[in-house]
Amino acid sequence: MPRFHYKAVTTAGQVVEGALEATSRSAVIDRLRRDGHTPIRADEIAGWQVGGLAASLRFGRQLSATDVILLTRELATLLQAGLPLDRALQVAADISAAGPRRRFLTAVLDAVRGGSTLADAMAAQPAKLPPFYVGMIRAGEAGAALDTVLTRLADTLERGHALRESIRSALYYPVIVLVVAGCTLVFLLTVVVPEFKPLFDDTGRALPTPMAILLASGDFLGRWWWLLGAGLVALVLFLRASYRRPQGRLRWDGLLRGTPLLGDLLIKVEVARFARTLGTLLANGVATLQAFSIAVGAVGNRAIAVAIEGAASRLKRGEGLAQPLFETGVFPRLAAQLLQVGEESGQFEPMLMRIADIYDQETRRTLDRLLALLVPLVTIGLGALVAGIIGSMLSAILSTYDLPI
Numbered sequence: 001m002p003r004f005h006y007k008a009v010t011t012a013g014q015v016v017e018g019a020l021e022a023t024s025r026s027a028v029i030d031r032l033r034r035d036g037h038t039p040i041r042a043d044e045i046a047g048w049q050v051g052g053l054a055a056s057l058r059f060g061r062q063l064s065a066t067d068v069i070l071l072t073r074e075l076a077t078l079l080q081a082g083l084p085l086d087r088a089l090q091v092a093a094d095i096s097a098a099g100p101r102r103r104f105l106t107a108v109l110d111a112v113r114g115g116s117t118l119a120d121a122m123a124a125q126p127a128k129l130p131p132f133y134v135g136m137i138r139a140g141e142a143g144a145a146l147d148t149v150l151t152r153l154a155d156t157l158e159r160g161h162a163l164r165e166s167i168r169s170a171l172y173y174p175v176i177v178l179v180v181a182g183c184t185l186v187f188l189l190t191v192v193v194p195e196f197k198p199l200f201d202d203t204g205r206a207l208p209t210p211m212a213i214l215l216a217s218g219d220f221l222g223r224w225w226w227l228l229g230a231g232l233v234a235l236v237l238f239l240r241a242s243y244r245r246p247q248g249r250l251r252w253d254g255l256l257r258g259t260p261l262l263g264d265l266l267i268k269v270e271v272a273r274f275a276r277t278l279g280t281l282l283a284n285g286v287a288t289l290q291a292f293s294i295a296v297g298a299v300g301n302r303a304i305a306v307a308i309e310g311a312a313s314r315l316k317r318g319e320g321l322a323q324p325l326f327e328t329g330v331f332p333r334l335a336a337q338l339l340q341v342g343e344e345s346g347q348f349e350p351m352l353m354r355i356a357d358i359y360d361q362e363t364r365r366t367l368d369r370l371l372a373l374l375v376p377l378v379t380i381g382l383g384a385l386v387a388g389i390i391g392s393m394l395s396a397i398l399s400t401y402d403l404p405i
Contacts, residue, residue: 004028007297008037026111026124033120038135038290063127065164067101069157076150085146086112100127117141130157132277132294139284149284156280160273163360167269170367174374181382188389189218190225196393211396214389246302254303265366270304271335272359279352289316304330335359 111121140149311324326336342351
């Protein structure tokens with residue numbers, strides 16, 4: 001019987017995780033609901049069997065972020081046009097191209113026609129939906145405002161996707177520069193520098209130390225490049241395995257959080273994500289404790305998520321969120337002050353969305369500043385390194401033949 005790793009929110013607002021054996025993902029969802037939990041995710045635990053490995057390597061079988069946004073927007077539009085849910089799902093499936101999105105919608109439609117709610121039908125699918133997605137759908141169904149909730153969901157997902165794409169696009173150029181720099185250095189050390197070795201051998205004189213180091217480096221790369229490649233692959237696999245373990249991920253995320261410049265950018269990204277998720281959930285009628293737990297689950301950095309989660313105990317005692325979040329050391333003072341203003345004025349949910357907008361903009365500005373520094377620094381560093389190699393070669397040639405330097 002397959003095993004499933006689940007994540008759910010209890011009635012007390014606590015996030016619980018564990019593993020269950022069940023015949024299907026739907027059975028896990030049903031069992032969690034019978035226990036009074038709100039399911040967030042249930043994923044089959046694949047072992048190293050050939051079938052599980054083949055399933056994990058199948059290309060294009062999972063919903064992309066764009067697919068989730070498009071199907072959410074389509075369902076919202078169709079429901080606002082007055083179509084019943086099953087008809088809206090049918091139309092959305094018909095207009096989707098063959099692929100993961102159509103398969104997902106067809107499976108959800110079959111479950112809805114079988115008597116399942118939309119939230120349970122989506123939670124039972126293997127698609128990697130955002131942690132807060134199913135919770136908001138369930139709140140929309142309970143409040144008979146599914147079309148409005150889907151519209152807000154689509155807006156939230158589009159903003160988050162736009163931010164991720166802007167960060168990814170901004171990183172393309174420096175990554176390309178670094179790759180070109182690495183290839184250039186390898187070419188110089190393995191092709192250009194060795195061409196001068198016979199010239200130095202003919203003189204019978206000792207090489208200057210910088211040139212000797214360059215020749216030894218080029219010879220090592222030429223002979224043992226496969227060993228370096230294997231070592232790099234082994235390092236990547238080790239880091240991935242370490243990051244997949246809860247303690248390992250917490251340790252690595254803590255290191256990222258404490259990194260100068262990058263840590264500040266990461267905090268702004270996660271604060272914006274947490275505020276937008278929490279504001280969206282609260283605005284759609286999700287209970288405060290459950291909304292808080294789901295929003296913490298949406299935070300990607302575990303070190304930041306654990307710090308924010310520490311405010312849950314004070315929230316359960318009826319305290320506000322502003323001061324506990326500020327005392328976690330994660331929330332900036334401005335965000336905490338805006339939260340306090342929102343609590344005092346009764347505009348808590350709109351203020352959360354305002355905080356998300358502010359820190360989305362701050363993220364873009366910080367990223368632009370970092371890239372404005374990174375690109376010239378990489379270029380200057382590459383130029384200095386190449387100049388150093390060429391200078392070492394010229395110095396060795398001149399010193400070998402007793403020419404004045």
